Amino acid sequence: MIQAVAPVQDNFGPVKSIAPLDEHSVTITDENNHFIEVSLDWTFATSQ
Amino acid sequence: MQDVHGEPSHHLATPELDLDLTARGGHVAPVVFHLPGRDVSPYALAPWLPEEFPEQPALLSVLRGDFFCLPFGGQENGPPHGDPANAPWQLTGETERSLTLYQKAFDSGGAIQKTISVRPEQHALFVEHQISNLEGHFSYGTHPILDLSHLDEEQGRITTSPFRWASVFTDSFANLDNGDTQSLKIGALFDDLKSVPLANGGTTDLTRYPARPGNDDLVMMVNEAATQEQPFAWSAAVLDGYLWFALLPTFPPLSSGSPTAVVPPPPGTDATPAASASKRSAPTSATESTSPAKIASPKKISPPPASFRKTNSSLSK
Numbered sequence: 112m113i114q115a116v117a118p119v120q121d122n123f124g125p126v127k128s129i130a131p132l133d134e135h136s137v138t139i140t141d142e143n144n145h146f147i148e149v150s151l152d153w154t155f156a157t158s159q
Numbered sequence: 160m161q162d163v164h165g166e167p168s169h170h171l172a173t174p175e176l177d178l179d180l181t182a183r184g185g186h187v188a189p190v191v192f193h194l195p196g197r198d199v200s201p202y203a204l205a206p207w208l209p210e211e212f213p214e215q216p217a218l219l220s221v222l223r224g225d226f227f228c229l230p231f232g233g234q235e236n237g238p239p240h241g242d243p244a245n246a247p248w249q250l251t252g253e254t255e256r257s258l259t260l261y262q263k264a265f266d267s268g269g270a271i272q273k274t275i276s277v278r279p280e281q282h283a284l285f286v287e288h289q290i291s292n293l294e295g296h297f298s299y300g301t302h303p304i305l306d307l308s309h310l311d312e313e314q315g316r317i318t319t320s321p322f323r324w325a326s327v328f329t330d331s332f333a334n335l336d337n338g339d340t341q342s343l344k345i346g347a348l349f350d351d352l353k354s355v356p357l358a359n360g361g362t363t364d365l366t367r368y369p370a371r372p373g374n375d376d377l378v379m380m381v382n383e384a385a386t387q388e389q390p391f392a393w394s395a396a397v398l399d400g401y402l403w404f405a406l407l408p409t410f411p412p413l414s415s416g417s418p419t420a421v422v423p424p425p426p427g428t429d430a431t432p433a434a435s436a437s438k439r440s441a442p443t444s445a446t447e448s449t450s451p452a453k454i455a456s457p458k459k460i461s462p463p464p465a466s467f468r469k470t471n472s473s474l475s476k
Contacts, residue, residue, distance in 0.1 A: 112301055113406040114225070115283035116192045116199055119397065125316035125366055126395035129404060130388060139395070139404070152278055155285050156391045156406040 113156045117149045163189070165208035166221050169250055171258050173277045178284070180258055184217045185248045185273055188224025188304075192282045194401060201396075201403045203306035217245040225303040227288050229267055232298060237266030240302070243288075248273065269293035305396055305403060313367035316397040318352065321383040325349050327356070328377035342374040349378075368396075385409040 117139065124141040132138045137153050140146040160167045160182060168179040178190040188202040202224035209220040216238040218226075228240035238245040242264035252259030257276035264271060272289040286301065307315045326348050333341035342363065347356035354362040355378065363371065365378065382392040395404040 112286045112408075113283050114286065114303060114403070115281070115405075116194065116201060116401050116403050117282065118194050118197070118401045121400060123397060123402070125318045125397060126393075126402065126404065127318070128389075129320070129391075129393040129395065129406070131390065137406075139402070141397070150281055151283055151406075152281065152285075153391060153406055157385075157408050 113151065113153065115149070115151060117147060119147060120145070123147075164204050164223065165210055166223075169253075169258055169260075171253075171256075171275070171277070173256055175277055175280065175282050176284075178275070180260070180275065181221055181223070182250070183247050184221045184226055184244050185260060185262070186221050186223045186226045186244075187275065187284070190224065190284065194282060197400070199398075199401050201305050201398065201401075203304045203308075223304070225286075225301055227271070227273060227299070228302055229264065229269060229271070229290070229293075229299040230297055231300040231302075234266065242266045243271055243273075244302070267293060267295075267297065303405065305398075307368045307396075307398070310369060310399060313364075313370055314399065315368040317366050317368060317395070319380060319382070319394040320389065320392045322380040323383050325352075325378065325380040328379065332377040333375035340374050341376045342371045343376045343378065382409065 119141075122143075123145055124143050126139055127142045127144075128140045129137055130140075131153055132148055134154055135152055136148055136150050138146055138148050160169055161179075162168070163170075163179040163181075166181045166183065166186075168181045171178050171180070174193065176190055176192045178187055180187045188204055189200050190202055191198050191200045204224070205219075205222040207220075209217075212220040218238060218240050226240070227243045229243045230241050233239045234241065243262060246262060246264070248260035248262045250258065251261045251272070252274075256278070257274060259272060259274045262271050262273070263269075269290050270292045274285075274287045274289075276285045276287075277283070278285065327343040327345055329346040331341070331345065333339040335341075342357055342359075344356040344358045349355045352365045355365050357363050383389075385391065390409075392407045392409055393404060395402055
């Protein structure tokens with residue numbers, strides 16, 4: 112399991128999706144299609 | 160070790176975060192993430208000190224942050240959520256970026272190794288529980304608790320990855336005998352967190368917190384099967400200028416082709432992923448052999464017995 116935080120703008124809404132960008136980062140998108148890219152070794156969560 | 164919020168705790172400090180992990184119960188909190196220009200501490204600590212309730216199980220007297228549960232829920236011959244959430248852990252390894260602890264759980268018989276690690280330039284906890292010597296039919300999971308008490312009403316927004324089944328708990332969850340109340344309709348199925356049936360009619364939006372003050376409610380969700388594009392389940396909470404999120408594996412993993420997996424509870428709902436889902440085509444427990452198994456999230460779940468009462472209230476009160 113990975114538990115993480117990331118800064119967002121005040122207008123960032125409810126998260127609509129979190130999906131891999133590459134092996135070491137994810138894209139987090141809100142309901143208004145604002146998005147951020149977060150450095151994260153997400154494969155840890157799928158390799159257990 | 161040092162006392163943190165009244166409980167002896169191990170400390171890990173990296174450029175990305177500072178965390179404390181209680182020796183008793185293995186509860187992690189506070190965790191202070193050092194974001195650029197700002198520190199944030201998303202996890203809740205109980206509004207009491209352990210010494211105030213020495214007669215309570217450590218789960219309740221120590222209660223904070225996140226902890227591992229085996230079993231997930233109550234049990235006849237051991238404390239609620241099992242020894243991993245209540246009994247002492249022994250520190251067996253420590254590096255500049257990780258803590259490793261061990262516990263022999265006398266209630267289940269399992270031997271558990273907990274490792275929490277931090278990777279450079281990632282504001283994240285990488286949490287692993289490796290279990291061995293466990294044989295039988297068990298539910299298990301982690302139990303993150305976020306502090307939303309400082310937010311304005313409905314400022315916090317909580318969502319999860321798509322789910323294929325969801326229900327309000329099929330029995331009373333609040334301690335009604337103690338005057339507590341719950342707002343959701345017991346056993347109601349739903350397919351949208353924004354529209355969950357209320358006991359008194361109508362619906363409510365479970366993506367917004369704080370909300371429904373004074374009520375203790377429990378909902379459960381089973382996520383959609385993993386795909387190549389969506390290989391993990393997730394839950395997320397948008398807070399004040401930052402978001403907390405969790406990534407979890409699906410079980411069985413994508414390569415097996417099975418669609419069964421479990422999404423963790425939305426933390427702000429004060430929900431635990433316990434369900435009587437087996438009656439509704441969602442597996443709720445796992446049979447373990449003595450082979451070691453690594454667990455990174457709730458895997459499959461079982462309902463707590465009726466005698467098990469809610470264990471945390473800091474989110475909804």
